[in-house]
Amino acid sequence: MRPALPSTPKWLLRLVVVTALVGVGSGIGGALVYLALHGIQHLAFGYTEGSFIDGLLLSSPVNRVVSLTIAGVLGAVGWWALRRWGRRRPEVAVVSVEAAVEGKRMPWFTTLANAALQVIIVGLGASIGREVAPREVGALVASWLSDKAGVSARERRVLVACGAGAGLAAVYNVPLGGAVFAVEILLAEMSFATLIPALVTSAIAALVARLVVPSTPLYPIPQFPLSPSVVVWSILAGPIVGFAAVGFVRLVKVAQNHRPRSWGILVAMPLVFAGVGVLSIWFPAILGNGRSLGQIAFTASLPVLLIVALLVFKVVATVGTIGVGAAGGTLTPSLAIGAAFGLAVGALWNLVWPGAPVGVFALIGAAAFLAVTMRAPLTALLLVMEFTNQGAAMLAPVMLCVAGAVAVGYVLERARVTGVD
Structure with a gap:
């Protein structure tokens, strides 16, 4: 039995x-x-x-x-x-x-x-x-x-x-x-x-x-090719992106610390939101959670100088929104800002070593910037790869840039805590 x-x-x-x-x-x-x-x-x-x-x-x-x-x-x-x-x-x-x-x-x-x-x-x-x-x-x-x-x-x-x-x-x-x-x-x-x-x-x-959410990537972009230029740029740009991301994080913290504590929100939020609306007359891509700016940067569908202007105004709009007491996250705004920043730095790099599509620099910059703002390199890397449906070819340069950016973020955070900077 x-x-x-x-x-x-x-x-x-x-x-x-x-x-x-x-x-x-x-x-x-x-x-x-x-x-x-x-x-x-x-x-x-x-x-x-x-x-x-x-x-x-x-x-x-x-x-x-x-x-x-x-x-x-x-x-x-x-x-x-x-x-x-x-x-x-x-x-x-x-x-x-x-x-x-x-x-x-x-x-x-x-x-x-x-x-x-x-x-x-x-x-x-x-x-x-x-x-x-x-x-x-x-x-x-x-x-x-x-x-x-x-x-x-x-x-x-x-x-x-x-x-x-x-x-x-x-x-x-x-x-x-x-x-x-x-x-x-x-x-x-x-x-x-x-x-x-x-x-x-x-x-x-x-x-x-998925019954209602599309199964297509959040950012429909082409598969970017791997090249020696992209790999070298990823290594060199990582610390630069890290510095920029730390700056954004500190701006957000300052904004959070100065939020209206009581009735002041009733005045500040409508005024600042209306100001962002006025700014959107000339720069509509700054509105929303950042998906619009991210898509523009990944596809390089506007002149680089205009994307840099959108980057600056997106930072102003996001920090201002947080500073007047709005609740919400910085995931997609950080990704969009990082993509635009990566595109700008990559466009300069292409003057030195031409040939790579500038959108690939936006992709790598977005992952590195997000890794620092989230303080989570694995999460940032996977999110960007899933958002864009990029293949394994991009993993190595993204990982190198993320490592450099996160290392800078870690060093600057330790320096701030210990009072060095």
């Missing part, structure tokens, strides 16, 4: 089910964020087909100014109310994803309201990233499911981080990037206990969201 096979422990079965549900919930959340964002963009700028930049170019300059001003008013009133309520009742204050990973409970209403405000202002053209909203929704879903299932504190921490990564994977269709984001940034631990649920949740979320 054959011995009976051991039964699956109940705790393991429960964990498998919860992990799968986190992926499904994060995928649905990411899909809803995607639909809401694109619906608002089409409604605000009056276009039905094409990309966001196509809609901006078809819309009137007055429409852009009005949309940004409305975004400023809605964002100011919404965040002023949420933060005022949170100060009076700390138990309903907005909880960040990082705090949720460490064990804090995310209140449903304020979390969803905070995410909704981010989607609305980005849809109306605000210069800030949209990626925080799906991460918050994914973390909220994971937190709720973990509490209902009664998992351990350790398991809950991993699942909340995986939910946030899965939300990112869903809205951008980057399953591997979302999984590595959870492991490298939120958990800072690479083990079987973190990798397996991260991979599973991000894969499920991306598959679920």
Whole structure:
């Protein structure tokens, strides 16, 4: 008589089910964020087909100014109310994803309201990233499911981080990037206990969201060829990109430290948003989360000097948006700024060693710049490769440039902490 096979422990079965549900919930959340964002963009700028930049170019300059001003008013009133309520009742204050990973409970209403405000202002053209909203929704879903299932504190921490990564994977269709984001940034631990649920949740979320999120790359660009010129440039440009990225990070920190703390947001945000809208009369590509500028840089579809001007004004618009109290991320703005910066440095390099397409320098610069601003080289590398659907040929130069940029960022951060610089 054959011995009976051991039964699956109940705790393991429960964990498998919860992990799968986190992926499904994060995928649905990411899909809803995607639909809401694109619906608002089409409604605000009056276009039905094409990309966001196509809609901006078809819309009137007055429409852009009005949309940004409305975004400023809605964002100011919404965040002023949420933060005022949170100060009076700390138990309903907005909880960040990082705090949720460490064990804090995310209140449903304020979390969803905070995410909704981010989607609305980005849809109306605000210069800030949209990626925080799906991460918050994914973390909220994971937190709720973990509490209902009664998992351990350790398991809950991993699942909340995986939910946030899965939300990112869903809205951008980057399953591997979302999984590595959870492991490298939120958990800072690479083990079987973190990798397996991260991979599973991000894969499920991306598959679920693909019902509405296009499976095409976020940035449709050609496959760039590898050449000795590109390799040498990657080595030399890495530290330069690192310096630029550290400068941007410090500007963002200064802006965050000077945000309006109370009613000042009601005045500052509408004024600054309206100012960005006025600037968009001549430079429409600075609006939105940065995808427009990134696409322009990757394809080099405008003169280099004009792209440099867009780079400067995108930095001003993004830092200003953060400085007046808007919540959101810097992932896609950083990628766009890095792409434009890489293109500019690469155009100069082509004067010394001509032959390489300037778009390849934008690709490499974007990954290196993002690696420093996120403080996550693996996540940045994978996200850029998934965003652009580049093949293995580009991995080596991207890795070299990322290494140089991150090394400079690390040295400058240590110097700042120790008071050397």
